[in-house]
Structures are given as C-alpha cells and as structure tokens.
C-alpha cells in the first residue's frame with residue numbers, strides 16, 4: 001500500500017522510519033519531509049494547507065492512507081475534507097476530524113470538555129475582550145503564579161506564567177488586544193499546578209484505544225529547565241515516576257473518560273491523542289490535549305513500539321483496534337535534540353551538517369534538507385539522536401556520544417536531559 005505522511009520534523013522522520021519497516025508498505029511519500037525522510041521514501045513539495053493539491057496527489061499516486069503529523073491541517077479539517085469527498089472514499093486519514101482536533105485548537109473547548117466529563121484539570125475561567133474587567137477581577141481573586149493561556153494555536157508560545165498581579169493584568173490586556181492574533185481573542189486563566197510533567201499517548205479508532213509508552217519531554221532551551229520554551233530539547237521513555245499505580249489512575253481518570261466523552265459527543269476520532277499531564281502528589285491532572293504525537297516524544301515512543309505500525313493504522317481505519325495486539329520493546333529510549341544557535345529566537349539556516357556513520361543510535365532529522373549533495377540545517381531543531389539502553393541513563397549516554405560526533409556551525413544541545421530523574 002502507498003502511504004502519504006504529512007509533516008517535516010523529527011516526529012515525521014521517526015514515523016517514516018517505523019512505517020517503512022512494515023511489510024505492508026509499497027511506497028511512502030512524505031510532504032514536505034526533510035533530508036532524513038528522503039532516504040526512506042519520496043519527499044513531495046505539498047503545501048499542508050492546500051487540501052485540493054493533497055487530494056490530487058493522493059489520487060494520482062494511489063495513496064490509501066494519509067498519516068497527519070502536525071496539528072494545523074487537522075485543526076483546519078483535513079480529515080473532514082477526505083471524509084466528505086466521495087472520490088476520496090478509499091483513502092483514510094490517521095488524524096481526527098475538526099470536531100476532535102478542537103481539543104488542541106481551543107483551550108477553552110478543552111477545558112469545557114474536561115469539566116463536562118469530570119477529567120481532572122486546573123480550575124479555570126475564560127475571558128474575551130468584552131469581559132476584560134471580569135478577567136482582571138478574577139486575577140485579583142486567585143493567587144500567584146497566574147497562568148494565562150491563549151485559546152487558539154499559538155505555535156507553543158501562547159501560555160504565560162506570571163508571578164506579579166499587575167504584570168498578569170497587563171498581559172491579559174495585551175493578549176486580548178491581539179498579542180497572539182486571533183488565537184488570543186479568548187484567554188483562559190487557570191489555577192497554577194505544582195508538580196512534574198509527562199506526556200501520555202494513545203492511538204484510538206474512536207471506539208477503543210491502545211496506550212503507547214509514556215515519555216517526558218524537556219521544553220526549555222537552558223539547562224536545568226531555564227530560559228525560553230522550545231518545541232522540545234530532548235525526551236525519555238519510560239518515565240520512572242509513572243509507575244503502574246499512577247498509570248492506572250491516568251487510564252481510569254483521564255484516558256477512559258476522554259474516549260467516552262468523544263463517543264458521547266459523536267466525534268469521529270481516529271488518530272493519536274496526546275495527554276500533556278502533570279503529576280501533583282500522586283495524582284494526574286491534564287495540562288493540555290494535543291491531537292497528534294509529540295515532537296521529540298515520538299522519537300522515543302515510536303522506537304519502543306514493536307508491533308507493525310501500519311497494521312495498527314489499518315485497525316484504526318477499520319475500527320478494529322480492540323482486537324489488535326500491540327507489543328512494546330522493554331528497552332528504554334532517550335533522545336537529545338541538536339538545535340541551531342540562537343533558537344528559539346533568530347537563527348541562521350543553511351549550515352552544512354557533518355554526520356559520521358552511526359550504528360548505535362537512530363539519527364532522526366528535523367530541520368534539515370539537501371543542498372545538492374550536502375545536508376544543511378533548515379530549521380531551529382535540526383537533528384534528534386535517539387538511543388536504546390537498559391535504562392534511560394544508558395540510552396542518554398549513547399545519544400550524547402553520537403551528538404558529539406555530529407557537527408554544524410552554531411550547534412547547541414542541552415547536556416542535562418533526564419537530569420531531574422536521577
């Protein structure tokens with residue numbers, strides 16, 4: 001079967017790596033892909049917001065499955081577009097319809113959904129320009145630190161955590177005045193939760209689900225979790241503090257009611273659900289939903305899946321996931337993200353990358369491309385080096401050895417991934 005994978009990051013390289021191990025795959029197309037994915041299939045230059053071009057390409061190339069990496073096309077309704085078009089009835093999309101993608105596309109919707117289905121999350125209220133004064137009064141009632149979230153997609157930058165009340169009021173004003181464009185027309189103000197974060201993933205066919213290995217991601221640019229937020233600087237799986245007792249609570253209190261809620265709302269959800277969780281004491285709370293896999297979490301989760309991922313996708317398509325067997329690799333996996341100097345602020349692209357032959361790690365490309373026969377940097381996050389180990393620390397050691405051997409001008413990485421888990 002031919003598959004079209006949408007996206008261009010480390011997540012997509014890891015998915016492409018796994019998809020091409022399936023016996024069921026004939027040809028993999030990746031749009032737009034990166035230098036790494038071009039070694040596994042054919043990169044195609046499609047604009048992910050141009051659904052009619054994607055449709056034309058999929059029909060022309062006999063694509064049967066479209067796997068959507070990033071959230072934007074899902075929030076824009078790519079799954080609906082394929083479902084509604086009769087000429088596309090033989091092509092299935094792995095990724096939820098718009099009514100499901102809004103779990104990530106609107107924090108206000110996600111909060112309402114959680115409150116309706118009794119899913120533990122921070123208490124909150126939402127405000128718009130018309131209710132700005134109520135918003136400021138609410139900030140006076142709650143205590144510091146203040147958590148302000150743009151309702152819509154804001155490229156991971158829409159959450160502000162402020163200590164000072166006056167600063168929080170000023171930020172609320174700025175957000176409602178369009179600091180994040182339309183994404184902050186509504187602002188969610190919520191209770192600050194103190195704990196340790198982790199990411200839990202499920203694959204669902206809209207009826208049942210399979211829980212994938214959990215992961216912990218390191219979002220800040222600086223060592224010891226300091227400095228600006230990034231897309232993610234490294235990840236580990238498994239997460240030592242996510243023991244069986246805790247994961248049972250996650251399933252009972254978070255995963256089950258979410259899937260049941262989706263069914264109850266008649267939302268046709270076929271794809272990944274990413275639960276951004278925080279462990280407060282011994283209890284899980286949902287910080288956010290994402291409707292896709294995480295990046296760089298995919299670079300540690302997917303290597304730990306033993307089963308054929310295309311098989312699992314077909315079970316999702318046919319709504320037979322309940323019957324599917326899913327096996328995991330008991331080894332740990334860790335990834336270290338190499339980024340361009342200056343990221344997440346301004347950085348230069350086009351730096352030549354030297355990659356020696358590496359046999360004991362998986363080198364997943366993110367922002368890379370071919371410039372004639374050279375591989376050059378093409379984004380902030382450049383390469384994720386993933387390794388297996390008997391535990392995450394052994395895996396990290398291998399990743400760091402190989403990170404040392406990959407060179408490009410301005411290369412930066414955090415040398416303390418996993419520091420808080422020792």
Ligand code: AMP
Pocket residue numbers: 122147149156159190191192193194197219276287288
């Ligand atoms: P989000 O974009 O919703 O994942 O938020 C970005 C980051 O802000 C999270 O990864 C947390 O570190 C932090 N955060 C979000 N909501 C809260 C909260 N209610 N309490 C404490 N930290 C939070």
Ligand code: GLY
Pocket residue numbers: 217231232290293294295296297
């Ligand atoms: N690594 C966090 C995310 O993918 O949203």
